Amino acid sequence: MAYIYVKQIGSKKYYYLRVDKRVNGKKIVKDIAYLGSDLSKVDVKKLISSSKYGKEITKSYKQINHLITSNYYYRKAELLKYKKNTYLTKEQLIRLNAISFHFSSNFKKLHQLTAADFLNNFVISYTYNTTSIEGNTIALADVKKILTDDSIYLKNKTLREIYDLRNTKDTFNYIFKNTLKLSLKVIIDIHKKLMKDVDDRVGFRNFDVRVFKSHFKSSLYFRIDKEINDLLSWFNISKENIFVRAVIFHHKFEKIHPFGDGNGRTGRMLLNLILLNNNLPPLIITKKNKKFYFDSLSIADKKEDYSFLISFLLDEYEKGYWQHFIS
Secondary structure: OEEEEEEEEOOEEEEEEEEEEEEOOEEEEEEEEEEEOOHHHOOHHHHHHHOOOHHHHHHOHHHHHHHHHHHHHHHHHHOOOOOOOOOOOHHHHHHHHHHHHHHHHOHHHOOHHHHHHHHHHHHHHHHHHHHHHOOOOOOHHHHHHHHHOOOOOOOOOOHHHHHHHHHHHHHHHHHHHOOOOOOHHHHHHHHHHHOOOOOOOOOOOOOOOOOOOOOOOOOOHHHHHHHHHHHHHHHHHOOOOHHHHHHHHHHHHHHHOOOOOOHHHHHHHHHHHHHHHOOOOOOOOOHHHHHHHHHHHHHHHHHOOOHHHHHHHHHHHHHHHHHHOOO
């Protein structure tokens, strides 16, 4: 298996193509090519044809190509001038702009059918992860089957879990294809779509709830309308970076907890609506990082400190984007 190894000397990075092989039961690590200090100039196909390790490089082509592509856009983003930001470091702003540059200059210019394939794979992964965070037990392989064939049902799984998956896919496609201004009506509409055939309680709750294992008190039911409207007003006048605004909105929405059920699913969908409305790609919060996600929300609850949540979601954003939106 081939991979790119980074050696840093001072502030400069040097890249090597390294291969791991097993010979007589022993692992052997060998540098097979020096790639220089600028990955954007590397021709992977030429490396494959000229190296005796062509097979190993071919197996790792996607991973290597992802790193090379993202590195090119990082370099491009580094050329911008950056003002001091309350929540984001210069390095974090560069990472965000690299994603934005690639999404606008590459993904949005793909052929319609090619873009649809990328988006479909993203939706499957997003649906699996966002529903799993809330307790859906259907495995990723089965999620793919259910979302690509409406006639498939699983004998050992509830209809609620299956509807949960299909609703998430349909709702994501709805916000992706339509220009929806963030509003009280849109929030309720998105929740209604996500909860179709899952929970018939439509609209904001008319009772108080205590969120299990949480470190915050959700809003009293008679204050929900006002607090959501206040949140929307804050969002519309805030001058913060849009990614930061989306993250803070997400936290504040979850803290209000306006619905009887489906607050997490709705909040993560609204987070993506905000990003898409601002010509940014959507984000996946992964099931494997569920604990870190909840812990980051909890820190924001206790301390009004969003740095952990922003940093965590940027890491998720970065990994997910380069994984799902590069061929």
